[in-house]
Amino acid sequence: MTHTSSSGTVRKGGTAKRNGRGLTGLLLVSAPVALLGWLIIYPIFNAVARTLFTAGDEGLHFSLDTYQRFFTDGYALNNLWLTLWVTAVCAACLMAICLPLALYLRFAKSRVAAVVQGLALFPMFVPSVILAYALIRTIGPNGGVDLVLNAVGLPKINSPYLTPWGPVIGLVWDNIPLTTLMLVAGLGGVSDNAVEAARDAGARRFALLRYIILPQIGNAMLVVLSFTVLGIFSAFTLPYVLGPASPEMMGPFMQRTFSQLSDSRMAVTQAVITFAICACFGAFYVRSIAKNREARR
Amino acid sequence: MAQLSLKNIGKSFDGTDVIRDVSLDVADGELVCLLGPSGSGKSTILRMVGGFETPDRGSILIDGQDVTLILPEKRPTGMVFQSHALWSHMSVADNVAFGLKLRRMPRREIQAKVADALGLVGLKDYGTRRVWQLSGGQQQRVAIARALVLEPKILLLDEPFASLDQHLREHLREELRDIQRRLGITTLFVTHGQDEALALADRIVVLQQGDLEQVASPDRMYRAPETRFVAGFIGSMNFLACDMRHGRADHPLFPVEAPVADGPVELAIRPEALTVAPARAPQAKVHRTTDYGSHLLVDIDLADGTRVKAMCPPSARFAAGDGVTLTADRVTLFRGQKKLAEVSPRPARELSHA
Ligand SMILES: Nc1ncnc2c1ncn2[C@@H]1O[C@H](COP(=O)(O)OP(=O)(O)O)[C@@H](O)[C@H]1O
Numbered sequence: 001m002t003h004t005s006s007s008g009t010v011r012k013g014g015t016a017k018r019n020g021r022g023l024t025g026l027l028l029v030s031a032p033v034a035l036l037g038w039l040i041i042y043p044i045f046n047a048v049a050r051t052l053f054t055a056g057d058e059g060l061h062f063s064l065d066t067y068q069r070f071f072t073d074g075y076a077l078n079n080l081w082l083t084l085w086v087t088a089v090c091a092a093c094l095m096a097i098c099l100p101l102a103l104y105l106r107f108a109k110s111r112v113a114a115v116v117q118g119l120a121l122f123p124m125f126v127p128s129v130i131l132a133y134a135l136i137r138t139i140g141p142n143g144g145v146d147l148v149l150n151a152v153g154l155p156k157i158n159s160p161y162l163t164p165w166g167p168v169i170g171l172v173w174d175n176i177p178l179t180t181l182m183l184v185a186g187l188g189g190v191s192d193n194a195v196e197a198a199r200d201a202g203a204r205r206f207a208l209l210r211y212i213i214l215p216q217i218g219n220a221m222l223v224v225l226s227f228t229v230l231g232i233f234s235a236f237t238l239p240y241v242l243g244p245a246s247p248e249m250m251g252p253f254m255q256r257t258f259s260q261l262s263d264s265r266m267a268v269t270q271a272v273i274t275f276a277i278c279a280c281f282g283a284f285y286v287r288s289i290a291k292n293r294e295a296r297r
Numbered sequence: 298m299a300q301l302s303l304k305n306i307g308k309s310f311d312g313t314d315v316i317r318d319v320s321l322d323v324a325d326g327e328l329v330c331l332l333g334p335s336g337s338g339k340s341t342i343l344r345m346v347g348g349f350e351t352p353d354r355g356s357i358l359i360d361g362q363d364v365t366l367i368l369p370e371k372r373p374t375g376m377v378f379q380s381h382a383l384w385s386h387m388s389v390a391d392n393v394a395f396g397l398k399l400r401r402m403p404r405r406e407i408q409a410k411v412a413d414a415l416g417l418v419g420l421k422d423y424g425t426r427r428v429w430q431l432s433g434g435q436q437q438r439v440a441i442a443r444a445l446v447l448e449p450k451i452l453l454l455d456e457p458f459a460s461l462d463q464h465l466r467e468h469l470r471e472e473l474r475d476i477q478r479r480l481g482i483t484t485l486f487v488t489h490g491q492d493e494a495l496a497l498a499d500r501i502v503v504l505q506q507g508d509l510e511q512v513a514s515p516d517r518m519y520r521a522p523e524t525r526f527v528a529g530f531i532g533s534m535n536f537l538a539c540d541m542r543h544g545r546a547d548h549p550l551f552p553v554e555a556p557v558a559d560g561p562v563e564l565a566i567r568p569e570a571l572t573v574a575p576a577r578a579p580q581a582k583v584h585r586t587t588d589y590g591s592h593l594l595v596d597i598d599l600a601d602g603t604r605v606k607a608m609c610p611p612s613a614r615f616a617a618g619d620g621v622t623l624t625a626d627r628v629t630l631f632r633g634q635k636k637l638a639e640v641s642p643r644p645a646r647e648l649s650h651a
């Protein structure tokens with residue numbers, strides 16, 4: 001009752017009031033849009049422009065020389081491949097670890113599940129640097145694992161520290177909490193009744209997962225994949241501390257190109273290439289989500 | 298086709314008994330309604346029959362075979378849930394076909410069976426629709442088709458129409474009743490609506506706090522409630538507290554006689570068992586009348602402040618404040634939960650003539 005009457009007065013209040021509202025709305029929106037333009041859109045165009053134009057004797061002129069250098073340089077390409085490889089392996093490992101974990105957290109009704117949930121979230125609160133240090137102390141040369149093995153008379157492990165597996169282990173560990181959280185959230189959309197109805201129809205564990213649960217959390221998995229891919233692609237700390245010196249991942253590579261080789265234009269080119277790959281993935285992500293949404297309508 | 302027996306079933310959650318000690322036999326082709334207030338354990342019983350919960354005590358038999366520990370995926374039962382149980386990523390036909398596909402049935406046969414099942418629930422041309430394109434009532438029909446297509450021995454339904462509006466609910470209830478009769482499938486139906494139970498059931502099981510309160514046919518349940526709880530839960534009932542003295546109730550309006558020990562009792566009288574007549578020396582006053590078309594419901598205030606409901610023919614004319622007298626055709630006496638006696642007092646008019 002009060003609701004209808006109040007909306008009636010607004011309408012009677014006329015266009016002036018509505019215009020006022022529209023203006024406020026525009027102002028409210030303009031702040032984030034301006035920030036977006038200033039801090040994200042402008043730097044992107046600026047960076048791209050810097051890589052495409054070089055200052056010669058007779059002013060600026062168009063040139064693709066840094067891109068050419070990047071794509072003909074075996075070392076740079078190796079770095080790009082390594083980054084792609086680490087990203088793919090991390091995504092696969094994360095899915096393999098977090099999906100069972102999330103399924104357990106969603107469907108187990110025991111008290112243990114709550115404890116597991118707490119444990120799974122814990123790494124989220126540990127800063128990457130400390131995590132890297134802890135990993136070095138455990139699986140690094142003469143680390144905790146080696147000490148234990150030595151004590152029982154076994155040979156040392158082939159330490160993953162400073163190999164491509166170093167950052168893989170670190171990044172997977174670092175990403176488990178968020179990935180699990182997102183998958184659990186996705187699984188929350190699968191109703192108990194839907195699962196029980198499938199069991200009633202004769203679906204055992206595998207069929208349940210394959211035909212009922214996975215198809216229903218497609219979107220959640222897509223979100224998870226994009227988050228991990230985007231995050232890992234641009235990761236710096238863990239690859240820098242745990243990864244090999246050569247080839248190296250794009251994060252440390254850019255940093256070194258910039259500060260040690262003082263080749264800022266090349267560093268920006270590397271950044272633009274990284275950005276382009278991430279943007280492709282982002283576009284794919286947005287398209288799939290939109291397609292799923294449309295199918296729902 | 299199939300016969301279901303529950304033998305001394307018990308179930309606790311977190312140390313509290315949700316189902317105490319329930320035994321029930323459902324005959325072949327019978328439709329039994331589990332009726333009770335929310336939280337009385339109806340769903341728990343149904344889920345135990347379906348295999349989704351395991352009883353702590355007792356056993357469940359289908360056609361004499363013990364299925365207590367058999368997983369739901371292997372049990373010959375089909376369940377229809379209250380809501381949100383269809384698989385939204387599949388078409389309607391795929392939803393119905395899912396169980397048949399798991400059984401590796403030839404495609405032709407699956408298509409034929411799916412078409413039959415959808416025809417049975419009146420959704421013949423809806424096979425290619427997506428689940429979210431259906432209305433709530435249509436979704437529940439699909440759920441019923443999905444359960445029936447696997448030809449279960451026992452059909453289980455857990456408040457399948459509870460989220461639908463009244464009109465649709467009544468319509469679907471009749472359809473379900475027809476289908477159940479036609480297939481002759483043994484059915485257990487959970488509801489908290491007494492009208493639904495009265496309309497559907499061959500037999501009603503009234504549950505309260507995990508105990509069977511009464512098992513009876515709908516008309517017995519209505520006309521001869523065995524406990525005060527059933528009397529109050531099924532249909533509407535007037536309860537009047539008074540004392541018994543020397544085989545006679547000391548209620549000023551209804552001094553019924555019954556061979557009952559002295560002590561407090563409650564007189565239970567159905568609204569339709571009350572006859573209202575205008576009076577010059579009124580015992581009670583009309584508070585309000587509600588015209589339902591088919592009958593008139595009259596709220597009446599007694600001298601002691603209690604309010605009773607009486608059902609009158611639509612031709613009756615009463616206005617608020619009118620003085621009336623009341624007579625009862627049929628009174629049931631309860632003490633605590635227990636039924637003591639059922640009496641048909643002679644109308645007061647005859648008494649005065651004698
Ligand atoms: N999985 C469960 N865990 C704990 N308690 C439960 C569970 N299922 C049901 N209960 C409890 O059992 C009682 C009966 O529940 P239910 O059978 O769903 O009642 P109804 O279907 O009659 O409303 C309720 O008090 C409910 O809280």
Ligand SMILES: [Mg+2]
Nearest residue numbers: 339340341455
């Ligand atoms: Mg229930």
